[in-house]
Amino acid sequence: MKLSQLEVGKTGVVKEFTDLEMSVKLMEMGCLPGEEIMVERIAPLGDPIAINVSGYQLSLRKREASTIILHS
């Protein structure tokens, strides 16, 4: 399952990335394989989303979120 498919309030664990360039940027910000992610909210217009990861809030676009694969 992709992070972009996770519903608000639900939690998932990062398994892998589908895009190398994006993964480097996401990992720097604390989104690493094994890390727990919770979707906190979706922007009023449906994109971007805000997630809670490594103890802080990060916002990213759905397109970027779709490169993160979660453990099913």
Next chain:
Amino acid sequence: MKAELRVALVGNPNTGKSTLFNVLTGLNQKIGNFPGVTVDKKTGYCDLPDGRRAEIVDLPGTYSLYPKSRDESIVFSVLADRDRELTPDLIVVIVDATNLKRNLLLYTQVADLKIPVVVALNMMDLADKSGISINIDEFSRKLGVPVIPIAARKASGIDALKKAISFANKIPLQQDNIDVTAIAPGLIAGISEEIKTDNPYFALQLAHQHEHLSFLTPAQSNRIEELEKEFSFHSQKAQATETIARYNFINDLLFDTISKPETAQGESMSNRIDKVLTHRVFGFILFIGILLFMFQSIFAWSAYPMELIADAFVWVQHQLHHVLPAGPVANLLIDGVIAGLSGVMVFIPQIAILFAFISILEDTGYMARVTFMMDKIMRKVGLNGKSVVPLIGGFACAVPSIMSTRTIENWKDRMITIMVTPLVTCSARLPVYTLLIALVVPNRNVWWIFNMQGLALTAMYVLSLISAMIVAYVFKFILKGRERGYFIMELPVYRMPRWNNVLLSMYDRSKAFVLEAGKVIIAVSVILWVMASYGPGNRFEQIDKKYNQPAYKTMNPDDLRHAIATDKLENSYAGALGHAIEPAIRPLGFDWKIGIALITSFAAREVFVGTMATIYSVDGDADKLETVQQKMHSAKNPRTGQPVFTLAVAFSLMMFYAFAMQCASTVAVVYRETKDWRWPAAQFAYMTVLAYVVSLITYQLLK
């Protein structure tokens, strides 16, 4: 002032780095530029307990040494450039104790450069409050560097930090945290040999960043490139490996030294605020409400200080006219330089108030939410959520707003933002609109509460935003993106604004505006003054001769003076140029007099009112708005006998001012930010063409 110790301050954004900088240096700081790049360099001095004086350099906030924006790229080049004067003797890495994991990534990278390091563990008060307990001795022992708990906002722990800075070792003591060499053994050995360094991480960073580092010679850079090919180095893969290794180290470290409360703490305060502020209905209503309040305040609060500044300059001009002997030098100084300076200074109140608001909104964390809410709309037209800040700033002045686009990481998004920001109705257009609207739009109410003049002005503001969006959309297809756009941004927790930070930001921005805009406007004002004060051939002598005739002796001296001034302006170089461009601007409904105003407004738009005053022989300048209005109202076209300023002409003229790039300071700042003359040239060209076409259509439709 000679400092015995140079200290660099490094940390993530939103960790209280600038608060710590202010606490350490007090007001003893200055803003300059890093050599060769337009990134603000903040330095200050701090007296240490052992009597030495340390120079503190505040480096831009960054999440890692791999830069994503222009500001961030300076961090590695300052830390790495070992032979230059900027190289720090000591690095203070500030980390947020409530968010250690992500903060420590940057620490491990910086520590591996093997420059002496002290860690300032900030926000200890908040960490204590949320039940996070950190075994600081163990933490410090594992890292091998001093770790000082502080709370920068409360100025606690600062003495201990100063002590740690003064007793810091001259040699780096930090423990290795990852095996850097394992990432690319052959390449690191090769580069270390080539560049003569014994630091493997420095060598690895050179492999990643050598193209952008000015301290490498082209030969060295080429050699690194060859080595990369030889060892088939893949920058992103290596970076991914490194980041994972670093986080493994950090996870182990935190596992041993930190205990967090297991139970979920319930909903945080920040989350509850977010539920309202980013609500799909209330979120936008509040945002629009805040914007309206901001503009209302900018115009209401700045009116009085602006009047004071304008009056002060008029007083100075008046005094100088009495003191200085009359002549071209005095005129140049008084009517050229000082008048130009007055045109710049008068905008300081508006800019200071606008940036006070922006800095409060940024400080509290609200601006990040605006970016979050607006990103989707902005992306549709080729911009970025982060373009919102410069566009809002554009309502006051494009110059500081264009400087604030540096936070936009994506090159294409940033360029489009720079290209469209000058379309937003800045405060220099306001006097022009006010004058023209008052001239042709009746001052009465429609639908009970809406004043027609107010509606016309609002329409001009809305039009400017819409046109900025449309132009951005067009540029989206013209510009070729160099990299993929992305939007990965921290949403910091809400905090109270730091008031001295707000004051500092007001001061900094106003100063930047005066320096940037000031020198250009003064230069252009002087040129325009010369053009308006001298004429080709002996026309001016003839005018003087004409008015010396006995017939004029009976005239009221004031009227005579105005008649001479008007006659001279018509026959000056500016007047000649006005006549010369008349054929080109006649289809827009403009005559040569308006032509002169268009030319003189190139320095700054608000000059229009002053020029109109001179052309229509009004005493005093812009402060006599009503008199200018009357004169313009009664102005008749000599050929047709019809009024010059009809509805069609006034609106055509407003459209021209709305779209034309009549601002020398903006041209200069766009060049400064892009380092390429083609950008300001393209901007000037498209805006002028747009202004001409829209004015033409407006005039022909309303005529």
